Amino acid sequence: MGRSPCCEKAHTNKGAWTREEDERLVAHVRAHGEGCWRSLPSAAGLLRCGKSCRLRWINYLRPDLKRGNFTRDEDDLIVKLHSLLGNKWSLIAARLPGRTDNEIKNYWNTHIRRKLLGRGIDPVTHRPVATTVSFADPDAPKPQLILSPPPPLPLPSAREEESKPPRCPDLNLDLCISLPFQQQEQEQERPPARAHAKPVKTEQLQQGGGLCFRCSLGRAAECGCGSNFLGLRAGMLDFRSLPMK
DNA sequence: AATAACGTCAACCGCATTAAA
DNA sequence: TTTTAATGCGGTTGACGTTAT
Numbered sequence A: 001m002g003r004s005p006c007c008e009k010a011h012t013n014k015g016a017w018t019r020e021e022d023e024r025l026v027a028h029v030r031a032h033g034e035g036c037w038r039s040l041p042s043a044a045g046l047l048r049c050g051k052s053c054r055l056r057w058i059n060y061l062r063p064d065l066k067r068g069n070f071t072r073d074e075d076d077l078i079v080k081l082h083s084l085l086g087n088k089w090s091l092i093a094a095r096l097p098g099r100t101d102n103e104i105k106n107y108w109n110t111h112i113r114r115k116l117l118g119r120g121i122d123p124v125t126h127r128p129v130a131t132t133v134s135f136a137d138p139d140a141p142k143p144q145l146i147l148s149p150p151p152p153l154p155l156p157s158a159r160e161e162e163s164k165p166p167r168c169p170d171l172n173l174d175l176c177i178s179l180p181f182q183q184q185e186q187e188q189e190r191p192p193a194r195a196h197a198k199p200v201k202t203e204q205l206q207q208g209g210g211l212c213f214r215c216s217l218g219r220a221a222e223c224g225c226g227s228n229f230l231g232l233r234a235g236m237l238d239f240r241s242l243p244m245k
Numbered sequence B: 001a002a003t004a005a006c007g008t009c010a011a012c013c014g015c016a017t018t019a020a021a
Numbered sequence C: 001t002t003t004t005a006a007t008g009c010g011g012t013t014g015a016c017g018t019t020a021t
Helices: A019-032 A040-044 A050-061 A072-085 A089-094 A101-118 A158-163 A181-189 A202-207
Strands: none
Touching: A019 A040, A019 A050, A040 A050, A050 A101, A072 A089, A072 A101, A089 A101
């Protein structure tokens, strides 16, 4: 028994949204609020799949979206969060007000990924990539794998997470990284980007909670931040200061 | 000027998770 | 407890714009 399709595909539009469709969707959400995406298309007079409406609203039409280029602070924060969370774009987006998971995902794949690779940093593991090895000589011993990605972090449900003691007392995964103070103040004034986004704990921010990027690369000696992977403090990461290739 | 190659990003697809019956 | 429906998420695609040849 297969899953029923999310909508009548034969009677739905696909592809780019028209201005009229946008206006209908915005008007309907303004009048009735978000939610009930499945019934929204017919209620709003749209020949679209509910999922498509939701996506269009979240990624493009939401009034609290911040359009335009990513700032350097946002760049840093994305790298930092990705090093901790991996491809959990929605979690990363929850900590970047006005940005969507899709936007961040695209930005990562088109800009940041390449930037890290250009600096010899593996965008998956956030560690320096192994140096290139020549395989010209077939008799040469095969190189051993030097770097291996960290084991995947299981992501328990919120309820599980609350009930369990921390896996590692030294590593606080209750993320509290955020943009600098000024932007946090702005954040308090605006509604949260996502209803389910966890609020940032400012007291933890003051106590520390960031990840020093140099230390994460094993370059604590030239860093001098003192964190060395354990003392975590927000705002320490500045991968732009690392030498370009 | 033509066109191939590349980069960007909106949108789609399928699976996982959660909520409701 | 099980089944079904709805929603959310991440990976992928494809259209379009830009740059290089």
